[in-house]
Amino acid sequence: NSLLQKMVYLSYKQYLKNFALLLEISTMKSKIIKLLSSPKLFVYSLVWLMILVTVGTVSQKDIGLYASQQKYFSSYLFTFGPIPFPGGRVVLALMLVNLISMMFKQNLWKMKKLGVIIVHLGGVMLLVGAGLTAMFSSEGSMVIEEGSKSNTVDDYHITELAIINVSNPNYDQYTIFGEPLFSSGNNLMHENFEFDITVLEYMDNATLETNEGPPTIGFKGMLENFNLVELGRDKDDMKNKPAIIFQVSGTFSDTDGIYGLIFGQSVPATININSNQYVMALQKKKTYLPFTIELKDFKKVMHPGTEVAKSYSSKINLIEDNIPRPVLIEMNKPLRHQGYTFYQASFIESPNGEETTVLAAVNNYGRLFPYISSIVMSIGLLLHMLVNMPNLFKKKKP
Numbered sequence: 351n352s353l354l355q356k357m358v359y360l361s362y363k364q365y366l367k368n369f370a371l372l373l374e375i376s377t378m379k380s381k382i383i384k385l386l387s388s389p390k391l392f393v394y395s396l397v398w399l400m401i402l403v404t405v406g407t408v409s410q411k412d413i414g415l416y417a418s419q420q421k422y423f424s425s426y427l428f429t430f431g432p433i434p435f436p437g438g439r440v441v442l443a444l445m446l447v448n449l450i451s452m453m454f455k456q457n458l459w460k461m462k463k464l465g466v467i468i469v470h471l472g473g474v475m476l477l478v479g480a481g482l483t484a485m486f487s488s489e490g491s492m493v494i495e496e497g498s499k500s501n502t503v504d505d506y507h508i509t510e511l512a513i514i515n516v517s518n519p520n521y522d523q524y525t526i527f528g529e530p531l532f533s534s535g536n537n538l539m540h541e542n543f544e545f546d547i548t549v550l551e552y553m554d555n556a557t558l559e560t561n562e563g564p565p566t567i568g569f570k571g572m573l574e575n576f577n578l579v580e581l582g583r584d585k586d587d588m589k590n591k592p593a594i595i596f597q598v599s600g601t602f603s604d605t606d607g608i609y610g611l612i613f614g615q616s617v618p619a620t621i622n623i624n625s626n627q628y629v630m631a632l633q634k635k636k637t638y639l640p641f642t643i644e645l646k647d648f649k650k651v652m653h654p655g656t657e658v659a660k661s662y663s664s665k666i667n668l669i670e671d672n673i674p675r676p677v678l679i680e681m682n683k684p685l686r687h688q689g690y691t692f693y694q695a696s697f698i699e700s701p702n703g704e705e706t707t708v709l710a711a712v713n714n715y716g717r718l719f720p721y722i723s724s725i726v727m728s729i730g731l732l733l734h735m736l737v738n739m740p741n742l743f744k745k746k747k748p
Contacts, residue, residue: 387451395445402438414585416507424484439484446477465734472727479719487714488637491695494645495706499669501642503690503711505635509592509613513543514629528635532594545600545623553580556593556612570598570607571619578610594632637713640688641670648697648705662697664707679709689713 385391406422413421421428425437436444449470452458458467490503508529515523525542532552539546558576565574578593593612598605598621605621611632619630643666650662661681667674668687679685685692695710 383451383454386447387455388448389452392445392448395441395448398436399438399441399445402441410585412585414583414587416587417583417585442477442480446474446481449474449477462737463734465730465732465737468730468733469727470730472723472725472730475719475726476723479716479723482716482719483714487712487716489710489712490634490637492643492692492709492711493698493706494643494664494666494709496645496648496704499642499644501639503637503639504633505637507587508635510633510635511538511594511596511611512629512631512633513540513547514631515542515626516629517626538596543623543626543628545598545605548597548599549594550597550608551595553578553593555581555583555590557581557591558612568607570605571609572612572615572617573608573610576610578612592632639690641668643667643692643709644669644674645707646676648707650697650705659697662694662707664694664709689715691717 402422406418409422410418421437423438426439427434428437429435452470453467488503488505490505492500492503494500509532510529511527511532513525513527515525523542525540527538527547531538532549534549534551536549537546538549556578558572559579561573561575561577573595578595580593584590591613593610595608595610597608600606601623603623605623609619609621609630611619611630613632613634615632621628621630645664645666647665648662649665651660652658653660663678663680666677666679666685668677668685669675677685679692679694681694684694691712691714693710693712694707696708698706698708700706
């Protein structure tokens with residue numbers, strides 16, 4: 351009996367401990383939900399977002415638009431001196447968590463607060479769309495000469511290293527390395543070629559200077575006659591010319607050495623290894639589309655008496671499954687197809703009169719979210735007003 355009583359006592363004691371632990375967890379959970387669902391958190395996040403907009407706008411004067419966007423709005427944290435501060439993505443994530451947490455409040459789920467619930471759902475939808483846009487959207491340009499075709503979009507900011515095997519007369523074999531791999535000392539290898547590439551230095555902006563002295567031993571290609579000199583980043587990110595210096599090894603021939611590439615160089619770098627010819631190029635990241643755009647005719651209208659274009663448009667053929675469809679892209683009339691939007695951005699006119707159109711291409715997965723969420727929030731506000739309207743007309747009791 352004594353042993354049985356002791357076992358019952360210990361079991362009851364353990365039960366009390368488990369109950370106390372569950373009660374503590376439940377209390378902590380309630381406190382966390384209360385903290386995350388507090389309207390103060392949303393207000394503070396909104397105030398900090400206003401500060402970020404102000405600071406980011408002012409800083410554009412010194413560091414440029416793109417760098418300001420990356421530092422303050424597209425970052426999780428940024429530093430001001432030695433002190434870290436939350437960036438735009440953290441603030442928007444807090445606002446999203448706050449709106450979702452408020453949906454767990456029991457006193458919110460009432461018929462008279464249906465409009466408030468719908469408004470919150472619209473806000474959640476808006477922030478989810480902003481997240482999709484920030485994480486997965488891309489923008490670039492498509493440059494097409496009159497009478498030519500293109501199915502690639504060049505990214506505005508991201509750079510890549512392309513190793514192209516042009517030995518086969520029927521096709522070219524592309525091997526692409528992305529910009530995140532360009533850290534100094536990183537080794538780039540691939541089964542498509544039998545040599546190694548070691549990154550020595552990557553520059554966000556550089557220029558070429560003539561090498562007046564004798565060629566440095568081991569330097570190959572362009573570096574035999576020119577030096578790559580790093581420059582500070584330009585405020586206009588489109589004007590930056592990235593460059594890379596790398597070492598080719600493993601061929602056990604005169605091809606081994608140190609090479610350099612700069613974006614936009616007119617003469618490509620080529621190497622020949624075992625009857626294979628490789629072209630090396632530093633280019634903007636290319637996105638290959640499942641359709642082709644052919645420029646049939648480009649037209650521009652000039653301001654009277656000036657050389658300034660008033661408007662311009664591109665008459666194109668949208669070719670998909672070998673079926674062409676005529677489309678007119680104008681400055682205020684973009685083409686939307688398969689998630690891409692093509693805007694008439696600018697044009698290039700050569701001295702011999704040949705015209706080239708420049709289309710801005712945007713792939714935005716969250717494009718429809720702002721429209722849908724605005725409609726949802728408007729419906730919620732309207733319902734909230736209708737539900738509470740009878741209270742406005744009630745006479746006050748003495």
